[in-house]
Amino acid sequence: MNNHEFRQIIHSLFNLTSTQKRELLDAVKSELNRTQTETMIENIKGEVICFPHCGNTVTHRWVRTSDLQCFKCKEPEFRSTFNAIKPF
Known part of the structure; x- marks a missing residue:
């Protein structure tokens, strides 16, 4: 504006x-x-980002939902997303 x-x-x-x-x-x-x-x-949420389900730190930024950054696990068997509020 x-x-x-x-x-x-x-x-x-x-x-x-x-x-x-x-x-x-x-x-x-x-x-x-x-x-x-x-x-x-x-x-x-801190500097170290790890996937809550498997502990994998190989994640990448995915999308933003409700203005919160979502991350996606790069492990093929998981490939789930999470953010600071919704861990799984």
């Missing part, structure tokens, strides 16, 4: 009702909490 669009949003806040302001505040808080939680989860 560019600065002009952001300023328009800020200016429009004065036209919101109290109920709308509370709803907006709740939405912003929820988004901030989600973003902070995802960042914490990504940072907590």
Whole structure:
């Protein structure tokens, strides 16, 4: 979002009702909490990435789901994915 669009949003806040302001505040808080939680989860998992099922450290980045990095085991017999929340 560019600065002009952001300023328009800020200016429009004065036209919101109290109920709308509370709803907006709740939405912003929820988004901030989600973003902070995802960042914490990504940072907590540590430097060594291993597949929880087999302990194999030969993994590679796969996709991102719900803004969390998923990894895929390179062992042919497993080939499952995991992220910081869903270990299997």
